[in-house]
Amino acid sequence: MEGKNGKPTEYERVVLLPGLGPKKPRIDRSKAFFKLEIRRSKIHRWGVFALEDIPARRRVIEYTGQKIDSNEVDRRIVRKHMYIFWLNDNWAIDGAIKGSGAELINHSCSGNLESWVVRGHIYLSTRRRVSAGDELTYDYNMEGEDAPDDACRCGSKNCRGKLAKKLS
Numbered sequence: 001m002e003g004k005n006g007k008p009t010e011y012e013r014v015v016l017l018p019g020l021g022p023k024k025p026r027i028d029r030s031k032a033f034f035k036l037e038i039r040r041s042k043i044h045r046w047g048v049f050a051l052e053d054i055p056a057r058r059r060v061i062e063y064t065g066q067k068i069d070s071n072e073v074d075r076r077i078v079r080k081h082m083y084i085f086w087l088n089d090n091w092a093i094d095g096a097i098k099g100s101g102a103e104l105i106n107h108s109c110s111g112n113l114e115s116w117v118v119r120g121h122i123y124l125s126t127r128r129r130v131s132a133g134d135e136l137t138y139d140y141n142m143e144g145e146d147a148p149d150d151a152c153r154c155g156s157k158n159c160r161g162k163l164a165k166k167l168s
Contacts, residue, residue, distance in 0.1 A: 027101035063122035065095035108137030108154035
């Protein structure tokens with residue numbers, strides 16, 4: 001993917017290849033309600049870890065990014081790593097562009113977080129107490145014909161083996 005001058009075009013750089021480069025991902029502290037850190041994960045690439053104990057049923061971080069419609073999601077689906085979180089059937093947040101760091105929270109079939117969409121905002125809250133040092137995870141709740149068939153690497157006792165849920 002290169003423009004006429006041998007460099008990526010703006011679309012390629014910003015939309016198809018966001019977040020690439022030498023910079024380590026970061027947490028937007030204005031969107032986090034507790035002390036969090038991004039570091040390498042045993043589950044997949046980067047992960048988000050608690051730096052302090054977090055009680056159950058507490059808002060931890062807001063999932064932010066660029067708001068895009070379903071047609072734009074279809075254009076971006078070519079990316080190797082997706083950070084798309086659906087608000088509803090028509091709109092999604094692309095955490096790869098101006099994300100809070102929540103886009104790097106990995107999937108787990110038995111996650112310690114759950115997601116809530118409240119008036120156009122996405123919040124991740126604890127399902128149970130999280131100890132300092134624990135990796136934050138949540139079930140991505142992917143389902144349907146278009147859900148990826150990727151293998152799950154969460155390692156939980158209740159792991160279903162795939163990121164996507166089987167349709168009933």
